[in-house]
Amino acid sequence: MIQCTKTREEISLNGDNLCLKQVEQIAKGAAVSIASDVEDKMHASRAFVESVAAGETPVYGVNTGFGYFSRKRIENDKLLELQKNIIVSHASGYGKPLSIPETRVAMCLRLHVLSKGYTGVRYCLCEALLHLIQAEIYPVIPESGSVGASGDLAPLAHLAMPLIGHGEVFYKNQRLPALEALKEEKLPVFELAEKEGLSLINGTQVMLAVGSLALAKACRVALMSDKITALSYEGMEARVDALYPKLHEARGQKGQCSVAARILSELEGSYLMDSHFKAPRVQDSYSLRCAPQVHGPSHDLLAFCRDKVEIELNAATDNPLVFSDEGSIVSGGNFHGQVLGMAFDSACAAVSELGNISERRIELLLNPNSSELPAFLTPYEGTHSGYMAAQYLAASLVNENKGLANPAWTDSIPGNVGVEDHVSMGMNSAKKLRKIVENTVTILSVEALLASQAIDLRISRQLGKGTERIYSLLRERVPKLDTDREIHLDVSRSRQLIEELIADL
Known part of the structure; x- marks a missing residue:
């Protein structure tokens, strides 16, 4: 309990x-x-x-x-x-x-x-x-x-x-x-x-309770996804050109600009920012290069959902409502949860996409053709499997999230012999959001684990002020992977840390 x-x-x-x-x-x-x-x-x-x-x-x-x-x-x-x-x-x-x-x-x-x-x-x-x-x-x-x-x-x-x-x-x-x-x-x-x-x-207070707590955490998970993306930038030796502020200002999307600035802030002081550093690729894959363009809309959508939820926190949702100042009792439909169902399902899509792109970065880190590191980040290829199976976990959760991200509110089922002929299914939307958020925390925990391993397999260089903190905290709990061990324990310890960091945001 x-x-x-x-x-x-x-x-x-x-x-x-x-x-x-x-x-x-x-x-x-x-x-x-x-x-x-x-x-x-x-x-x-x-x-x-x-x-x-x-x-x-x-x-x-x-x-x-x-x-x-x-x-x-x-x-x-x-x-x-x-x-x-x-x-x-x-x-x-x-x-x-x-x-x-x-x-x-x-x-x-x-x-x-x-x-x-x-x-x-x-x-x-x-x-x-x-x-x-x-x-x-x-x-x-x-x-x-x-x-x-x-x-x-x-x-x-x-x-x-x-x-x-x-x-x-x-x-x-x-x-x-x-x-x-x-x-x-x-x-x-x-x-x-x-x-x-x-x-x-x-x-609407029960769906509001479940969904508002899930949404509050979702907003912090979105921030954490930006920080872990920066860690993957380090692990992949990605080009920071794609984070150039004027590039994002030229488009003018608020969330995109904020995400790019946040990732850059995490990388401040990193060798990646050194003008003498030669990145191994002319352009990186979209899951790195377009992270601001993908994460940004999720941030924007979550902010919109937050506004709707905070209005509903203070809403009169009984029926009928009593207006004693004018001596009337008015029957209406303020109890209908459509606004929350749509908000929570929108948040489901926003968070699911953060998990989706995180899994793609996981694949980049594990793939020797993209990372130019040993396959599955093991120093002993063949005899040892390294983090091969960690991607299976992430893929499984991404698949689950995609199913859960299908909106509940589009499937109204009438009841009460037709009196309640349109319903919101908002509680189901809230429960889906709660599950998607937890799944996405696990996916991000796998990404953080693999990005840190990739960093360890490269020549030791100065990390950014933000990425160094996450890397160091993770290494206090999970040592570098040399020979094969029980990966679920690594994931569990990484997840515990990421949960703590999310709670502090």
Whole structure:
């Protein structure tokens, strides 16, 4: 079970101004609280919901059924039962549970959106959810079951169940019935009022939790890919002409210019930058020469996705929404996860391409016809295989990434007898991004391993300030390969280092 790592940060939730960096802090265990102005703005919208509930006019989610049953008016003495039923009936998820950090973020994001004051729930519901977070009672949320249309109905139902004494939780390193954890913490079972069950499960906060954490890491992985490319420049004795700033300024693409500058910065002080150095090739293969032109669009696309996600972090995604200032409750579709599905799938493509081009540099390093080094970077060709099989690992992961990079949002499957006739599949997009990011870290770890081996097989020369750091750190954990050994151990140690370096970016 992945646990949260405590930080000293405290984040005040009010429905506004939450950013991706704070989401990462929440995942690491940052304390959260409810902002002081939240209670007043929630009180106004709640008062309006209660006035509607006491009347005869049908209002969706307050005194009607849900989805196909929205035409059915619910009798007043059944309104509270209705809210409990929507949670237990929609807890239909299956499969591996979300990690504790992902679950914690989902809980805090749901608390955050309830705090906006548009849902019409009582302030005490926010307090009850906060108490679960503070007591580290984390719902068991299966990761499969959301189609991302009325938000993440199934996973959010699993998130909400412990509040009403149902479902399972992770508590003190155990998986146990929610009621047991509530009793140990002396927390009461929450009694839902009108609209509160629906408001707990209508929204995009689970796909947002999974996808935003994956996206935040993806942005750092993209930076790391630039640094490791510089290491491959050293290993391949590549020409730095292709990084010439004016060359990239002539095209004017922001990401491309930034990547070229970043690789150059890593190579500062390297023998490759010496005007007297004669590169072995007039031009290098595209995976080196065109790295800025390939990495750059991935950086740009990830930045675009980040903007969309940070808007959604602070979005009102319930249905209906309560506008107490004008005395209205409006049904709409802010719960639809299309914007996130498209963002996460775009990020999938961006990160997958970074892994794709990294594998091509791996092949260059292993190929004696391109590297002018011993085949597979072994000093003892034939008797020993060197890093031959490392490329198999990279190729396998690249192939997996290419399949995962196919967008989920293009395959809408209608449900609820046609009421929900278009869905986003945004949760699947978020899960794909999470997997692609992890695969790409492994691919980059193989590239770093091989680039360092290539450096060792060449005449000892001065490396760049950035490349020297990565090379030296790697060599503290993985010695130069002479005779054959278990390559998976080299990859594992390289990956551990690359993960640490990514976390520091």
